[in-house]
Amino acid sequence: MFGLTFEKVLIIGVIAAFLIGPDKLPHYTAQLARLVRSLRDMANGAKDRMRDEMGPEFDDLDWKKLDPRQYDPRRIIREALTEDDPAVTAAATEAAVITRSPNPEGAYLQRKRAKDAALAASEPAPFDSEAT
Structure with a gap:
């Protein structure tokens, strides 16, 4: 509850x-x-x-199934795109996650490096005379 312990509430x-x-x-405690009580x-x-x-279906509803924190969008999309058995796909994904090493540089740096290499190799930087 908001990081409050019993000692903090007591203080x-x-x-x-x-x-x-x-x-x-x-008066204030009442x-x-x-x-x-009203809440x-x-x-x-x-x-x-x-x-x-x-x-009557309200009592039969499993509220834990509707918890949005349990859904992984990547897994849902992967299962929708593949025709394989979801259990096999999940096991393969877990194995891939475990064996894959983390990328030392982020995706932004990779894109920037590729963009700079493409610019340096081909043509000069674009120039818009109307923008300045």
């Missing part, structure tokens, strides 16, 4: 208790409890409304 609570003071502290009720209401609108 924040102690500082808040000193700043608010003992006379107003019960307000915080009401806020948390929980709103979340439950939204879940109930989804269940009502989606019908």
Whole structure:
């Protein structure tokens, strides 16, 4: 939860208790409890409304399948383009990733070097007289 540990929350609570003071502290804690309760009720209401609108398949829905963090676009495209068995393709991809060594220079430097070599080998740099 935002990198907050129990110790940090405890320190924040102690500082808040000193700043608010003992006379107003019960009032503010009651307000915080009401806020948390209303947020929980709103979340439950939204879940109930989804269940009502989606019908019985809402309970059968596997929410982990819909998590976008589990999808790798490269794997999806690779599987769509190949006619092979996805399990064989995934195993071959993992083996290729393990055996492939990292590129010491990035793609930008490779493109720049290729562009400079093509420019130096063929013709002078392009010049637009209307642009200046």
